[in-house]
Amino acid sequence: MKILSFILGTIMGSFYLVLATRLPKGEDIVKSRSRCDNCKYVLKWYNLVPILSFIFQRGKCTKCGKKISSEHFFVEIFTGLLFLLTSIYFPLGYNYFVGLIVVSLMIIIFISDFKYMIILDSPLIVSIILVVILKLIYFDFKTMLYSVISGLILFLVMLLIEKLGTLILKKDSLGGGDIKFAFLMGLILDLKLGIVALVLSTFLALPYALASVKVMKKHEFPYGPFLAGSLFIVFFHFDKFTNLINFLFTI
Numbered sequence: 001m002k003i004l005s006f007i008l009g010t011i012m013g014s015f016y017l018v019l020a021t022r023l024p025k026g027e028d029i030v031k032s033r034s035r036c037d038n039c040k041y042v043l044k045w046y047n048l049v050p051i052l053s054f055i056f057q058r059g060k061c062t063k064c065g066k067k068i069s070s071e072h073f074f075v076e077i078f079t080g081l082l083f084l085l086t087s088i089y090f091p092l093g094y095n096y097f098v099g100l101i102v103v104s105l106m107i108i109i110f111i112s113d114f115k116y117m118i119i120l121d122s123p124l125i126v127s128i129i130l131v132v133i134l135k136l137i138y139f140d141f142k143t144m145l146y147s148v149i150s151g152l153i154l155f156l157v158m159l160l161i162e163k164l165g166t167l168i169l170k171k172d173s174l175g176g177g178d179i180k181f182a183f184l185m186g187l188i189l190d191l192k193l194g195i196v197a198l199v200l201s202t203f204l205a206l207p208y209a210l211a212s213v214k215v216m217k218k219h220e221f222p223y224g225p226f227l228a229g230s231l232f233i234v235f236f237h238f239d240k241f242t243n244l245i246n247f248l249f250t251i
């Protein structure tokens with residue numbers, strides 16, 4: 001189970017990298033074959049085996065010998081490890097499948113938001129559909145409905161923050177992708193933990209925000225990775241955060 005999860009992760013990681021780097025540039029991911037960036041050699045199946053191809057080719061193109069970006073290698077390994085982690089944390093079931101969705105979103109958003117400042121719609125839509133189906137399979141319609149309403153509330157909270165931010169700062173404060181992602185956070189975590197995750201994301205983002213303003217002199221920075229990271233932390237420590245909420249509500 002653990003080995004299978006790792007292997008599945010490396011394969012999916014390879015796909016996520018393609019998705020997160022080609023879609024923002026408007027390239028077709030189904031029709032366009034993977035090619036060497038340098039000589040345009042169309043990669044064969046044995047050039048596309050996650051991790052192994054990179055090692056056996058010593059990180060070079062088999063045709064022209066040009067160095068291949070080690071990005072592929074690291075994204076594949078990292079996704080494999082996160083899938084493995086999910087299988088260590090959760091037994092096969094609802095939490096395991098949603099855990100895989102959470103880490104997948106995190107990988108895709110880290111790449112696309114840091115690189116292109118964009119959160120793609122398609123992974124969000126696919127995730128929402130999958131989570132709703134999983135809730136219906138493992139729980140019931142009422143549970144699913146409560147989660148959808150939680151998602152809508154978080155969506156509206158983020159929308160309100162964005163509108164206020166835009167009013168005060170006189171420029172766009174949050175991206176549309178961030179607001180849509182908040183829906184997914186509520187859908188997965190439900191209302192209380194969803195709010196906890198939103199608050200946590202601001203703490204996670206603060207050091208990076210300060211660094212990008214003070215050091216890099218930028219006035220824009222991607223917020224998606226911190227939302228996704230926060231969702232990951234809260235979902236994987238569900239019990240601890242639930243205890244924390246219960247504690248806060250009793251005092």
Ligand SMILES: [Zn+2]
Binds near residue numbers: 037066
């Ligand atoms: Zn080449």
